[in-house]
Amino acid sequence: MNADPILDFSGQVALITGAASGFGQLLAHELGRRGARLVLGDINEEALATVADELAGDGIDFRSKRCDVSVETDCAALVELANSAFGRLDLAVNNAGIAPPMMRLEETDEAEMDRQYNVNLKGVMFGLKYQLPLMKRHGGGAILNVSSMAGLGGAPKIASYAAAKHAVIGVTKTAAVENAKYGVRVNAICPFFTLTPMVTGIETPGVSGEEMQVFLATGCPMKRLGQPEEVVAAMLMLLSPKMTYITGQALAVDGGVSAY
Numbered sequence: 570m571n572a573d574p575i576l577d578f579s580g581q582v583a584l585i586t587g588a589a590s591g592f593g594q595l596l597a598h599e600l601g602r603r604g605a606r607l608v609l610g611d612i613n614e615e616a617l618a619t620v621a622d623e624l625a626g627d628g629i630d631f632r633s634k635r636c637d638v639s640v641e642t643d644c645a646a647l648v649e650l651a652n653s654a655f656g657r658l659d660l661a662v663n664n665a666g667i668a669p670p671m672m673r674l675e676e677t678d679e680a681e682m683d684r685q686y687n688v689n690l691k692g693v694m695f696g697l698k699y700q701l702p703l704m705k706r707h708g709g710g711a712i713l714n715v716s717s718m719a720g721l722g723g724a725p726k727i728a729s730y731a732a733a734k735h736a737v738i739g740v741t742k743t744a745a746v747e748n749a750k751y752g753v754r755v756n757a758i759c760p761f762f763t764l765t766p767m768v769t770g771i772e773t774p775g776v777s778g779e780e781m782q783v784f785l786a787t788g789c790p791m792k793r794l795g796q797p798e799e800v801v802a803a804m805l806m807l808l809s810p811k812m813t814y815i816t817g818q819a820l821a822v823d824g825g826v827s828a829y
């Protein structure tokens with residue numbers, strides 16, 4: 570039992586997509602050690618098995634399943650796992666996402682647009698479609714969709730990613746308005762570049778990873794990239810069972826970028 574009710578997730582059932590890496594992996598640990606029971610999905614089964622081993626070692630109660638969020642039946646099956654294992658769903662985090670290769674808008678082909686919309690937008694909508702009914706059946710809950718600073722403003726050379734992440738905010742606000750009366754809160758989080766494998770793995774010909782990170786940080790008032798812990802702290806806040814009057818928001822976690 571956590572002493573602080575704002576961070577006490579005891580008895581809550583939390584579903585996370587993209588739980589095998591980055592924000593999803595860290596959030597699973599943070600929710601689990603605060604008492605939540607977890608339902609975890611990811612397309613990468615091997616990495617998910619590693620996370621499962623870690624959680625089991627920490628005595629956290631969880632279920633995990635391969636889930637490609639761009640496949641509607643996979644999203645339905647992950648929610649059904651929450652229902653069959655725990656009989657309810659209190660929290661859902663639609664976090665799974667992919668970064669595009671950097672290219673100018675006029676070079677972006679249809680296949681890349683489809684890839685971005687299928688995972689980064691439809692993955693969130695499929696999640697909501699099946700999470701909402703189960704949550705509503707048991708009196709409500711909280712959903713957090715992972716957008717990006719690329720969902721709040723222009724994002725040079727990643728137009729299709731920006732389009733999908735802007736759309737995630739539109740979907741978040743719509744779901745928040747439609748479901749507020751049923752006790753379901755729906756928010757989005759918009760991180761600036763943060764040092765998860767998605768960013769540490771960026772490969773640019775002729776530029777080292779470290780040089781790229783220094784370059785990216787120049788656009789931030791804090792002159793540094795985010796740490797995964799800083800984004801996950803904001804995620805915990807938006808999911809908190811005491812954060813009951815916040816819905817339909819797209820929260821920038823950005824070292825001040827959006828304050829320019």
Ligand SMILES: NC(=O)c1ccc[n+]([C@@H]2O[C@H](COP(=O)([O-])OP(=O)(O)OC[C@H]3O[C@@H](n4cnc5c(N)ncnc54)[C@H](O)[C@@H]3O)[C@@H](O)[C@H]2O)c1
Nearest residue numbers: 587589590591592612613637638665666717762763765767
């Ligand atoms: N790291 C950043 O700088 C940053 C900034 C803004 C937004 N985001 C968003 O945060 C979310 C998490 O990213 P991260 O930084 O932790 O990256 P990450 O690459 O470390 O983790 C992403 C996870 O999603 C999984 N995934 C990818 N495609 C999937 C699919 N089709 N179905 C299910 N799982 C899938 C991957 O296997 C991986 O485990 C993403 O939506 C990303 O767009 C990241």
